[in-house]
Amino acid sequence: MTIAPDASRSASKKTRKLPMKQRYQALTRDLDWEPSYVDPKDMFPYTEFEGIKIHDWSKWEDPFRLTVDAYAKYQAEKDKRLYAVLDGFAQGQGHLSLTDASYLNTMKLFLQGVTPLEYQAHRNFAYLARHLAGPGPRFAALCQSIDEIRHAQTEIHTLSNYNKYYSGLHNYLQQHDRVWYLSVPKSFFDDALSAGPFEFLIAIGFSFEYLLTNLLFVPFMSGASFNGDLPTMTFGFSAQSDESRHMTLGLEAIKFLLEQDEDNVPIVQEWIDKWFWRGYRVTGLVAQMLDYMLPRKVMSWKEAFELYFEQQMMQGLFQDLAFYGITPPRHVEQALSEKEILSHQVYWVLYQFSHAAAFTTSVPDDEHMAWLSATYPDTFDKYFRPLWEKERRNIAAGGRHFVRGLPQLCQVCQIPMTFTEPGDPTTIAQRVSVYEGEKFNTCSDGCQWIFEREPEKYVQAWLPVHQIYQGNCGGPTLPDVLAWYGLQDGDSGEHKGSRDDLNWQRWHAQTPTGLGAEGEQ
Amino acid sequence: MAVKAIGEYRFPSRSRQELYGDDQLVSVWFADNPWWCAAAMFRAPQAMTWGDFWTQMVVPYAEEDPDWKADAAYSFSLWGVPLTPRPDQTLAELGIEHKDVIALRAA
């Protein structure tokens, strides 16, 4: 503090300080005005075409009463703490105290798949901060827009230290735009970005940030804390207070829309139906991360799904929303029925296509398989262990299961068509729709319903396999495509014997405790 | 239901058949073999014979499965309708269209 006590006392006498609530009101509402010489429809041209009716924007509640001033101070404090941790971790060679080099596969997926979405969220919340017709939600969107670009930046900084020592982290932006599995999160978010402002609020503000956040974002942070990744864990803590604001905004957005006009209810319901399933399909990547990629497990996907979705959302949130006439999302039964098979199916995909990915995979070892059996007693031994046993025999005979070709993709979620018929984990689901004489393949009733609701939108999907076959991805051969993906030696394939694995063993042979200085006797 | 948009909303399909010239995309779904996480998708000429499709595309792909037997008997179907291809028939003659899925099972 540089202001002398006397000076501050005399200043406070002259300028009467408003209480927080009024200050916030002054900052947001009183900066709003009624246009006098411009038609309000020209000022806010995007608030009507989706069919949403808003009668009174002042009914929007501002639960946080944050000011720009307070925001900047608070975030600066948090960032200072984060960057102190990053410096300390880098100086102390903290990466050597991770559980294993393979842990970083989760962070590769995060940096390639999630961080670019933070930036996209920043852009679209900035758009909302301009184009929503009420000052309350505009200011909330502005704060979230700034949060999201901070998240993108701090995630990049947090993970950049690992890039000095490990593969797969060096080209995440190009890969986000090009690589097949990253088209899953990218196309999910592009779908939201290309929707109207209210659909975006329900898609990202509500479905992503509220309904599914504990299944999409939080597991990466918990995984970090269980695997010695102090920087990511600290980033997670730093983002937590932002995220609770984002959750509140998402909930406020949906309640506001539902309360403004009864005609909004069926529109919002369809958005919930669509965005639950879109988001849920993306969680497949998180499911495999929890059950397969993490060397030290936090909780199983099944446990996470039961706690964060079944208990908190189905039994909590949707009972509250029933008051407005909102029902649980369409196709939720299918999601519930997949909880014991999802992670296994998705990892089996990543495993056999990891020669074309910017992460590595491996057959689960005995201990890991025992955990999977115990955690998934009804499904793992019956359906999935036999596949891994077969792959072990294949490896013993000199093979390694890398598919020599390209998979069929779902037109909507863009995941290879691996998902199975409801109640039958052995039969892959095949759905086909014909639109303007052309066939479109989808992986499930959920994706098919989304396609048929807006076929004009999804016929434009940039499907990685189709693009390769059209010659748009660097050339006709696999090495051409991998070069166009920006992959380098060591980024892809089997983890055992990979560059990261060999480095890891070498470093730990030099420093047997894994922590450097002391060493073992 | 159509997309609600601020203007006219009409764009061509990004994977329409004409983008592949005389070829088309065809998937082969090994319906009773969980070794394959998903059906395989190929780009094949519409005039390709089933025999060539089988030996030049399906077999080289399927051989990666250590238990695969190229000369075993298989049954085929197209959207639930049995398909009995002769090696000299072209994909077009068999009624296989762009983005069709041929299901294959051990007979």
Ligand SMILES: [Fe+2]
């Ligand atoms: Fe964020």
Ligand SMILES: [Fe+2]
């Ligand atoms: Fe957020």
Ligand SMILES: [Zn+2]
């Ligand atoms: Zn799908």
